[in-house]
Amino acid sequence: MLISFRVQNFRSFADEQELSMLAGPDDMHAGTLIESESGAVLPVAGIYGANASGKSNLLTAITVMKKFVVRSATEMNLGDRIPGMAQFRLDPELRDEPCRFEIAVVVDGTYFEYGFAATSEAVHSEHLKVRKRGGRLVERFRRTLDPETGKVDWAFRGLKKKDEAVLQERTRSNGLVLSRAAELNLPEFGELYLWFRKRLWSFDLSEPPRELAAITARETFLREEFRHRMESMLRDADLDIAGVAVKKAPPVIADELPTKVKNAIEEVLTENGRALEGFPVTTTHVDTAGNPVEFSLEEDESNGTQRFFAIAGPVLDALATGATLVVDELECSMHPLLTRKLVQMFLDPNLNGRGAQLIFSTHDTSLLDRELLRRDQIWIADKRQNGATELYSLYDFREDEDGGRPRKTESFARRYLEGRYGGVPSFGPMFEDLVTGRGEQSADE
Known part of the structure; x- marks a missing residue:
């Protein structure tokens, strides 16, 4: 199951932003949480935000990471461009820097922290840390590229020398160690690779x-x-x-x-x-x-x-296998009550006994309901003045430096639409005049 995902210098993300699925100290809906070696984990997270705020970019980042892990060893050749790498373009200093992705997951009781940084031309760094059940966190490997010299520094722990040599020799500059190790059937890497391949699924329901x-x-x-x-x-x-x-x-x-x-x-x-x-x-x-x-x-x-039939298959399989399902625009063309029922399936311990997770973006404010979701399950993607996306949950949100977090008794939907949490459009005079009536007055004059 997914514990956290971090992204930096990718599309609208400049600074590092984190989506955490670890449950906070909030006592709302405690019976829906998933117990794991890392603590209580959220089965559902919904991402809200204005158009162009970056909520879809977050889910795209997860998809790009998955595809690169799954395909880099078997579907890419020497000299191929790494697909999907798109830096934050509104800061000249970041345009040539690598995109960065890091994920933390628990697979059958083992905790993994894995990440890489890459441009379209090459992987600049890659690392993997592992903690077995009841053990301590150990770094299994790290590679770091020196862009000036093109030299790569390697560090391994717990591998046979011959396996280290093969990985260094056969991992291309535009490929990942994790992917190559899985292709070589090295058991130390198989669990994590198979999680990416078989237990992390992503779909965009805005497309046919x-x-x-x-x-x-x-x-x-x-x-x-x-x-x-x-x-x-x-x-x-x-x-x-x-x-x-x-x-x-x-x-x-x-x-x-x-x-x-x-x-x-x-x-x-x-x-x-x-x-x-x-x-x-x-x-x-x-x-x-x-x-x-x-x-x-x-x-x-x-x-x-058609969309309900399409998504119903992955929902049923995710609940049966404990997979993590990532869906962009979950509510597209579906009635709000039907979308709510899909979310409730992941929140019901009787249906979700294997720890499946649903992470989705949406504009459906009917899901902003304290009877359905906890504050740490509601995430806001908001644009800063420099055009970069900031990501935060309602539990972590503070209206000002002295203010507290949103009360669990308040109307999340109403206050979100009022703009109290951020993540809503900031309209210019043309639209504001429609509200105040100034537009009609100007036209008459």
Whole structure:
């Protein structure tokens, strides 16, 4: 499970900002917390903020880190640019400095602190610290690049000399030690790598969810027990869906394409022996006579239903496996009460017995409810005057130097919309005049 994530000099983040999933001393909803070796952990965190405040950039940073860890050893070659590295551009001194990412997680009782700094051209530093259950924190390796000389300093602890030599020799300047070590099946690194690969999932629901829906459809087709849970979830969501069916079918390649182009597409789709297949989804409704009527999920169902189907698969699997689910714009096209139910699934210890987590960005202020979320589960992304994002939870927020944190009895939604916590738009005269009536008066004059 995720304990914390830190990011620096990435997109709208200039100084280091941290999202912590460790529960504070707040006594609200204590029964929803997850117990771990590092203490009580939050199962849910919601990120709020104005448009362009940086809340999506935070989730993008997590995604960029995951993709680089998973792909650097197997899908990148010498000389390839490192994808996703985007420095804070409003400070000239930071434009050529590396982006920095650090994560702390607990995997099956073992605590890991792992991070790296990189530009598009090279990894500048990388480190890993490990604490076994009941033990002390030990640094397993560190690499540091001298940009002036191009020399890399290496430090390892607890590895065989031959493994150290192989890692130094085979880790490219644009690749990660963690990724290379996992490719070499070094057991000291496998747990953390597999957490990135199999237990950290990220999705953007603001985009059409075709790829995500295809993944959910495939799992619904292959796993009968999963299909039963999907059907129950769709029925209980009050979408008037009585059942769901998934078939396997080859994807359609337009007939009007030249034969050579069609053959090239088929070759790409079937490379590495992967089957050329899709999984069209049919939902079943009941007409006024009580007869079943089939609908195409993609062609007949609403955007909200399509997005709910798409995200329902990862939600069910995360709850079953204890994965960490990161979702941008969770509420997109869905009713607020339905979004609330998704959040409640992660807050219910009876449903979330494996320590799954949901981290999401949203504009849905109905979730800013003290009956649902604790103060340390509500995070604000706010823009400073220099354009950089500041990240803080309501529990840590202070209205002024002498003020206390928001009271747990106050209306979080109302005070947020009033701008008391930050993270809301600061309008200029054109919009302010609409509120005060000065605009109409100026027009009449």
